[in-house]
Amino acid sequence: MLSKNQIKLISSLKQKKYRLQHNLFVVEGVKTINELIVSKFNLHQLFTIESFKIDANLETIITEAELKKISFLSTPNKALALFKIPESKQIQFNQLIVALDNVRDPGNLGTIIRLCDWFGIKDLVCNIETVDCYNPKVIQATMGSISRVNITYLDLKGFIKDANTRSFGTFMDGENVYKMKLPSEGILILGNEANGISKDIEKLVSKKIAIPRFGNVQATESLNVATATAILLSEFRRS
Amino acid sequence: MLSKNQIKLISSLKQKKYRLQHNLFVVEGVKTINELIVSKFNLHQLFTIESFKIDANLETIITEAELKKISFLSTPNKALALFKIPESKQIQFNQLIVALDNVRDPGNLGTIIRLCDWFGIKDLVCNIETVDCYNPKVIQATMGSISRVNITYLDLKGFIKDANTRSFGTFMDGENVYKMKLPSEGILILGNEANGISKDIEKLVSKKIAIPRFGNVQATESLNVATATAILLSEFRRS
Numbered sequence: 001m002l003s004k005n006q007i008k009l010i011s012s013l014k015q016k017k018y019r020l021q022h023n024l025f026v027v028e029g030v031k032t033i034n035e036l037i038v039s040k041f042n043l044h045q046l047f048t049i050e051s052f053k054i055d056a057n058l059e060t061i062i063t064e065a066e067l068k069k070i071s072f073l074s075t076p077n078k079a080l081a082l083f084k085i086p087e088s089k090q091i092q093f094n095q096l097i098v099a100l101d102n103v104r105d106p107g108n109l110g111t112i113i114r115l116c117d118w119f120g121i122k123d124l125v126c127n128i129e130t131v132d133c134y135n136p137k138v139i140q141a142t143m144g145s146i147s148r149v150n151i152t153y154l155d156l157k158g159f160i161k162d163a164n165t166r167s168f169g170t171f172m173d174g175e176n177v178y179k180m181k182l183p184s185e186g187i188l189i190l191g192n193e194a195n196g197i198s199k200d201i202e203k204l205v206s207k208k209i210a211i212p213r214f215g216n217v218q219a220t221e222s223l224n225v226a227t228a229t230a231i232l233l234s235e236f237r238r239s
Numbered sequence: 240m241l242s243k244n245q246i247k248l249i250s251s252l253k254q255k256k257y258r259l260q261h262n263l264f265v266v267e268g269v270k271t272i273n274e275l276i277v278s279k280f281n282l283h284q285l286f287t288i289e290s291f292k293i294d295a296n297l298e299t300i301i302t303e304a305e306l307k308k309i310s311f312l313s314t315p316n317k318a319l320a321l322f323k324i325p326e327s328k329q330i331q332f333n334q335l336i337v338a339l340d341n342v343r344d345p346g347n348l349g350t351i352i353r354l355c356d357w358f359g360i361k362d363l364v365c366n367i368e369t370v371d372c373y374n375p376k377v378i379q380a381t382m383g384s385i386s387r388v389n390i391t392y393l394d395l396k397g398f399i400k401d402a403n404t405r406s407f408g409t410f411m412d413g414e415n416v417y418k419m420k421l422p423s424e425g426i427l428i429l430g431n432e433a434n435g436i437s438k439d440i441e442k443l444v445s446k447k448i449a450i451p452r453f454g455n456v457q458a459t460e461s462l463n464v465a466t467a468t469a470i471l472l473s474e475f476r477r478s
Contacts, residue, residue: 111463121454178477215387227350230467234474
């Protein structure tokens with residue numbers, strides 16, 4: 001049975017300010033919830049149609065109608081959980097770090113988190129304007145990968161300045177990434193969907209790189225930021 | 240001024256059966272419409288707030304309120320056009336062809352079409368169950384690339400059987416793609432979001448390939464089909 005206050009709390013967690021205030025975020029779907037339960041994340045409360053056989057204090061059995069009321073999805077998936085937002089861990093500089101400069105689309109961020117997980121990237125750093133990784137749409141797109149990537153929101157300019165490592169950014173006039181010897185450590189910076197890497201950050205990039213375009217001159221102007229991330233992480237890892 | 244019949248026609252084009260019946264599809268946004276006007280596609284009718292200075296018979300100036308009524312977008316973008324669905328051109332076998340087996344998500348298909356354009360892939364073939372490329376969500380995601388890629392819906396099984404060329408498909412137990420010498424011609428097959436390549440098609444694949452996973456064993460199970468396409472096209476083209 002759901003209380004009015006619980007419904008109000010869950011609904012409020014669509015908004016970043018309430019996620020920060022309550023230090024909670026929403027996860028939906030049995031598979032992802034199970035992945036997060038066994039991860040570093042702490043379960044705060046589970047609302048489910050069928051018992052997960054976990055600590056009864058953490059679990060509330062609800063009806064399908066109740067789930068429909070609290071779900072953010074058009075087709076709710078049996079359970080909705082509230083997890084505590086973890087504190088970011090210390091960033092490890094002896095490996096490749098992915099940095100995002102104003103990535104705004106939740107689906108893109110979710111895809112990038114999944115790619116970091118696939119390619120064994122431990123640290124993803126984001127400037128403050130990048131979409132919040134605890135946004136329900138991001139969480140949905142990550143498919144549980146969020147529990148395996150350390151995500152830190154920070155002053156990206158200061159971070160790159162202070163990091164004693166090389167930084168790589170994608171630009172139209174960058175060097176052909178297929179012809180470069182790429183290091184196993186450094187910072188790979190990806191920019192905003194419409195505007196790319198911002199001027200302030202561009203000044204700090206040690207090496208401008210580019211994914212060559214094949215085909216004719218009229219071809220598509222740019223790759224989507226998530227597909228560019230896929231190709232670049234593949235290039236960094238393959239060598 | 241919009242007629243009731245025009246509104247009804249446009250609204251019907253959300254559905255594949257009416258797109259086929261009228262042989263028309265919807266494109267929104269000034270930039271994409273302009274790209275398509277100069278392409279191989281034929282404009283049937285343009286509904287716009289501001290004149291495009293084209294043949295007056297093809298253009299209807301409408302109000303913002305009218306655009307809002309016919310647009311499929313939550314934030315309409317100044318113009319909506321109806322283009323004629325082109326006939327597919329003959330497939331060219333002396334180069335790399337991308338084949339889709341049951342790709343269902345319009346965003347994924349749109350991203351894959353953009354990737355084909357970027358990597359100079361001339362032919363994209365899709366089995367009949369793959370989402371229709373003239374679906375408005377696909378068109379929105381392609382950003383005009385649809386005019387530069389020849390897309391053919393066909394019996395994929397028969398196509399691969401009859402094609403006198405090698406086919407490549409991604410499987411968990413495939414050969415490490417980073418260690419292979421990839422040809423400049425052949426068929427690269429990508430499968431369904433949840434189930435991968437179907438059993439029937441698997442039997443016809445000449446070479447099973449895989450994108451290696453880095454990082455720990457708990458890592459994400461699979462890459463999204465659009466990001467896998469990005470990495471594989473990059474691998475085929477870089478060599």
